[in-house]
Amino acid sequence: MGRLYAKQVDIAYGDRIIVEQLSLTIPTGKITALVGANGSGKSTILKTLARIMKPKDGAVFLDGKAIHSQSTKEVAKQLAILPQNPTAPDGLTVSELVGYGRFPHQRGFGSLTQEDKRIIQWAIEVTGIVEFRDRPVEQLSGGQRQRAWIAMALAQQTDFLFLDEPTTFLDMAHQLEVLELLHKLNQEEQRTIVMVVHDLNHAARYAQHMIAIKKGKVVCEGAPDQVMTHDVLREVFGIEADIVADPRTGVPLCLPYGLAHASVERAHSHEKGA
Amino acid sequence: MKSMQAGTMEHRRKIRAAQVMAVLGALILAAFLISMNTGFIKLSPWDVMKTLVGAGTEKQELVLFDFRLPRIVLSVLVGAGLAVSGAILQGVSRNALADPGLLGISAGAGLAVILFISFYPMTEGAPVYLLPLCAFAGASLTAAVIYSLAFRKGQGVAPTRLILVGIAVSAGISAAMIVLTIKLNPEKFQFVSVWLAGSIWGANWHFVMALLPWLMILLPYVMVKARVLDILRLGEPLAIGLGTSTERERIRLLAAAVGLAGASVAVGGGIGFVGLIGPHLARRLVGPHHQYLIPASALAGGLLLIVADTLARWILQPSEIPVGIVVAIIGAPYFIYLLMKT
Numbered sequence: 001m002g003r004l005y006a007k008q009v010d011i012a013y014g015d016r017i018i019v020e021q022l023s024l025t026i027p028t029g030k031i032t033a034l035v036g037a038n039g040s041g042k043s044t045i046l047k048t049l050a051r052i053m054k055p056k057d058g059a060v061f062l063d064g065k066a067i068h069s070q071s072t073k074e075v076a077k078q079l080a081i082l083p084q085n086p087t088a089p090d091g092l093t094v095s096e097l098v099g100y101g102r103f104p105h106q107r108g109f110g111s112l113t114q115e116d117k118r119i120i121q122w123a124i125e126v127t128g129i130v131e132f133r134d135r136p137v138e139q140l141s142g143g144q145r146q147r148a149w150i151a152m153a154l155a156q157q158t159d160f161l162f163l164d165e166p167t168t169f170l171d172m173a174h175q176l177e178v179l180e181l182l183h184k185l186n187q188e189e190q191r192t193i194v195m196v197v198h199d200l201n202h203a204a205r206y207a208q209h210m211i212a213i214k215k216g217k218v219v220c221e222g223a224p225d226q227v228m229t230h231d232v233l234r235e236v237f238g239i240e241a242d243i244v245a246d247p248r249t250g251v252p253l254c255l256p257y258g259l260a261h262a263s264v265e266r267a268h269s270h271e272k273g274a
Numbered sequence: 275m276k277s278m279q280a281g282t283m284e285h286r287r288k289i290r291a292a293q294v295m296a297v298l299g300a301l302i303l304a305a306f307l308i309s310m311n312t313g314f315i316k317l318s319p320w321d322v323m324k325t326l327v328g329a330g331t332e333k334q335e336l337v338l339f340d341f342r343l344p345r346i347v348l349s350v351l352v353g354a355g356l357a358v359s360g361a362i363l364q365g366v367s368r369n370a371l372a373d374p375g376l377l378g379i380s381a382g383a384g385l386a387v388i389l390f391i392s393f394y395p396m397t398e399g400a401p402v403y404l405l406p407l408c409a410f411a412g413a414s415l416t417a418a419v420i421y422s423l424a425f426r427k428g429q430g431v432a433p434t435r436l437i438l439v440g441i442a443v444s445a446g447i448s449a450a451m452i453v454l455t456i457k458l459n460p461e462k463f464q465f466v467s468v469w470l471a472g473s474i475w476g477a478n479w480h481f482v483m484a485l486l487p488w489l490m491i492l493l494p495y496v497m498v499k500a501r502v503l504d505i506l507r508l509g510e511p512l513a514i515g516l517g518t519s520t521e522r523e524r525i526r527l528l529a530a531a532v533g534l535a536g537a538s539v540a541v542g543g544g545i546g547f548v549g550l551i552g553p554h555l556a557r558r559l560v561g562p563h564h565q566y567l568i569p570a571s572a573l574a575g576g577l578l579l580i581v582a583d584t585l586a587r588w589i590l591q592p593s594e595i596p597v598g599i600v601v602a603i604i605g606a607p608y609f610i611y612l613l614m615k616t
Contacts, residue, residue: 052511076517083511089562095283096563103505104517112284134283156516 003028009058019216031186031193033207041216050081050162076104079160080153088137094148095133101155123154143174163195179206212236228252234260291566294559298573309346309584314592345477349583350576355538357552357575362531365503367433373549374535376440378416380544381447386412388454406540413536472545472598481541488537500564545598547605
């Protein structure tokens, strides 16, 4: 059922162990949302699944083979990742940035083939940035820029798409724009999408699978209505919330009304960074 | 129609790069011609022409073929080597202020030269020819030390750490050099200070032949890696995500940068600024793609140094100033201008 899974993975920054003995499977063909508080390790887990970080122990498997021992170029044809706040060199235009997505498919000197150009064009159209194609990336607004980066990841033509907080710093319309795009890619092209998202209601609405993480451990995973419960939210985020059904779609919506008792104390004692 | 559209920007960049390179090439050629006429012994353009076709006097032939031409050719090659090295380092470290000094190349070469000079008597003959070898060894050794100090197991070399370690080690070496120079006798001291300021001091065809292979091997290699440099510029996570073995590519590219700068410094002395300004200038002219940036940097660096060397011979005739100082005099205002603009 899953082409990508982690088996007993330990992840550490230097000597500090962030994640211990993590095993999880990414359901193929679905949108999976990793949720958790700041510093819970969700971003670290995403990076390790996408082989950006090496686990200290254990392994991530893609199609049955350990991902870190495969040629990184071959993996790049299967899996694309968009990190948080990527930056483009000054003067690089949108279409050139999107063209970088073809890198894993190119060799040596060769310039872009007709096929490459067709795919770049498609990625630019599907993300709705045709009018900005010749503009320098740094001159775009946040939402446009994020779509340009997603277009680059799409040009990689991978079955798996990993995104680390793709909607952060965007206004509400742009957040929905990005999420609708991911939804469309998942529905129309059966791409497997894994993303870290902060907004639980977005996660519940757009993901078919949610993984709640606390201190590097999976607390709960499953369909949104299994994960979006009063108890899980209290355990993972330390908040008290009412869960109601979205009147339009029926997916669970969370309405936080207060901090759970234990976390009130924590918030008073110290504020932990991301 | 659509594929035409997709090609527009790429096409525009290509044309722009070709124009820029043609102009830079023409300027180098012009500087070359002027430089042949410049120097203590006057050679008019007509004399130069006559000598080139073999109709000059013996003295004119000696001046042109044995002194002036190798020096001019060498300045272009050294400038190109340093600028391409700087372009690589700026790409790999993702820092627009990186230059060959970052890897301790100038400092390491300088220290080696000072050590060599303090222990060898300054006599005619052999030892001077060992100087470039010495400088090259010092440069590569220092680069290796800095790289291994910046290396962390499991994480490799983070560009920021590389820069910080590079600055620290270079500062340490500079301090050691000052201590050593104090002990030198005046004659040696003068030689060392001219070397450190940068001067195409030993110009002869042997040096040209010693430097040329480095450029002929490493420039095409870096061109093959142009796209890898583009991708590395996006940062570690994206570069890995796009299928680059970042650690392996970084070490190869750094080795190429050390080879280019080490060989250039070995024959040109501690010429600063070219490795910083050459790529900067090139980037402003042709944009961020290394496919164009690398050759444009080579040409810009070559042009800068041939002009600087010509001026160095001309300004205070009959004496000369070290070319490195002229480069700094041209370079500093350009940098201040950049600073004011941004």
